[in-house]
Amino acid sequence: MKERTMPVLRAALLTTLATLPALAxxxxVKVKVFVGSMFEIGEMTGDRAGEFQYWFDDYWSDATPIEVAGAAQPVYCNDDGVCGAVLGMGKVASSASMMAILLNPAFDFSQSYYLLTGVAGTPPSRGTIGSVFWGSWLVDYDLGHRWAEGEVPEGDPLFMPRKGYEAVRxxxxxxxxTARxxxxxxxxxxxxxxxAKAYRLRYPDEAALAAPSVGVGTHMTGDTFFHGPGLSEEAQYIAKLYEADDYVITEMEAAALAQVIGRLHGTDRILSLRGAVNFDQxxxxxxxxxxxxxxxxxxxxGFDExxxxxxxxxxxxxxDMVVHWDEWAAGVPAK
Structure with a gap:
C-alpha cells in the first residue's frame, strides 16, 4: 500500500508546488473607490431595482463576484479599481460586512475612497421625495439616554447623550x-x-413641495426607525446639541460604517450619499x-426615481475620481 501511494503523493506535491509562483x-485589487449599498430586492440585475442594482449595471455587469468570509454579499470590482458590495441593513449587519471586506487580503484599501449609499427618509421641512443629500456629519441617534414624555417637566428634552461614546457617536x-x-x-x-409630485401636495412645507434637488446636511443613523414630528424634532435637537449641521436624512448604517472604516483607515475619505424615498412623518x-x-x-x-x-x-x-486618479490619489484635488 505504501509503495502505491507514494507516487500519488509525490505527484500531488509537485502539482501544488507548481502553483505556488502563481499564487505568490x-x-x-487596488481599490480606488468602494461603493457600499445596504440591500438589494432580488437579483443584482434584470428585476426591480434595490439600492445596488443601478451601480451594478453601470460598473460590474461583467465582473466576477469575489466571496469574502464574514460579508453579507460578494464584492464586485472592475478594471478601473471601482469595487462595491451589498453590506446588509442596520448597524450590525453593515459594519460586520465592512470589517470583513476591509480585512480581506484580496483588496488594497490604502488609498481608497468610500461611498456609502442608499435610500432614506427626510423631514418635510428640509427635503422632499427624490432629493439626494451628501452627508456633512454622521450622528448616531441611539447612543444616549431616553425617557418617556411626562417623566420630565413639560417641554424638556427627552434625550441626553451618554458619556463615554464621544468618539463614536x-x-x-x-x-x-464633501464640498468637492x-x-x-x-x-x-x-x-x-x-x-411623488401628487404625494408632495399633502404637505404644507416649502421644502416638501419642491422638486428633487441635491443638498448637504447631517445624516442621522439609527437602528431605531424613529418616526413622527416629535422624534423628528428630537433628531434635529440631537444634531444641534452635537453642533452638527441640520438633520436632513434618517438612515440606519453610516455612523457605524464610519467607525469601522475609521479604525483601519481613518474617516477623511468617506462620503455618505442618501436619497429620500419617504418623509420622516x-x-x-x-x-x-x-x-x-x-x-x-x-x-x-418615486422609489425607483x-x-x-x-x-x-x-x-x-x-x-471623476477614476478619470483623474492621478489628482485624487493623494487626497482631494485643489480647485
Missing amino acids: QAEP LFQLDPAL AMELSGGVTLVDSED GNPNETTLAHLDPAPGETAG TLQNIHAVGAAVVD
Whole structure:
C-alpha cells in the first residue's frame, strides 16, 4: 500500500508546488473607490431595482463576484479599481460586512475612497421625495439616554447623550471632500415621478413641495426607525446639541460604517450619499401610525426615481475620481 501511494503523493506535491509562483504573484485589487449599498430586492440585475442594482449595471455587469468570509454579499470590482458590495441593513449587519471586506487580503484599501449609499427618509421641512443629500456629519441617534414624555417637566428634552461614546457617536466628514462632491454633482439632472409630485401636495412645507434637488446636511443613523414630528424634532435637537449641521436624512448604517472604516483607515475619505424615498412623518392630517403603515395606493411613490438620482449623483463623483486618479490619489484635488 505504501509503495502505491507514494507516487500519488509525490505527484500531488509537485502539482501544488507548481502553483505556488502563481499564487505568490497574485496582487490584491487596488481599490480606488468602494461603493457600499445596504440591500438589494432580488437579483443584482434584470428585476426591480434595490439600492445596488443601478451601480451594478453601470460598473460590474461583467465582473466576477469575489466571496469574502464574514460579508453579507460578494464584492464586485472592475478594471478601473471601482469595487462595491451589498453590506446588509442596520448597524450590525453593515459594519460586520465592512470589517470583513476591509480585512480581506484580496483588496488594497490604502488609498481608497468610500461611498456609502442608499435610500432614506427626510423631514418635510428640509427635503422632499427624490432629493439626494451628501452627508456633512454622521450622528448616531441611539447612543444616549431616553425617557418617556411626562417623566420630565413639560417641554424638556427627552434625550441626553451618554458619556463615554464621544468618539463614536459623531463624525464630521471631510468638508473639502464633501464640498468637492457637491461641486461635481450639484448640476446633475434629477428625475421625478407623477406619483411623488401628487404625494408632495399633502404637505404644507416649502421644502416638501419642491422638486428633487441635491443638498448637504447631517445624516442621522439609527437602528431605531424613529418616526413622527416629535422624534423628528428630537433628531434635529440631537444634531444641534452635537453642533452638527441640520438633520436632513434618517438612515440606519453610516455612523457605524464610519467607525469601522475609521479604525483601519481613518474617516477623511468617506462620503455618505442618501436619497429620500419617504418623509420622516405624516402630513398634518395623518397619524404617525397611518403614515408608517399606509393603505394601498397611499405610499409616497418615486422609489425607483430616487434610486436613479442617487446613482446619477454618486457616479458623477466616482467617475471623476477614476478619470483623474492621478489628482485624487493623494487626497482631494485643489480647485
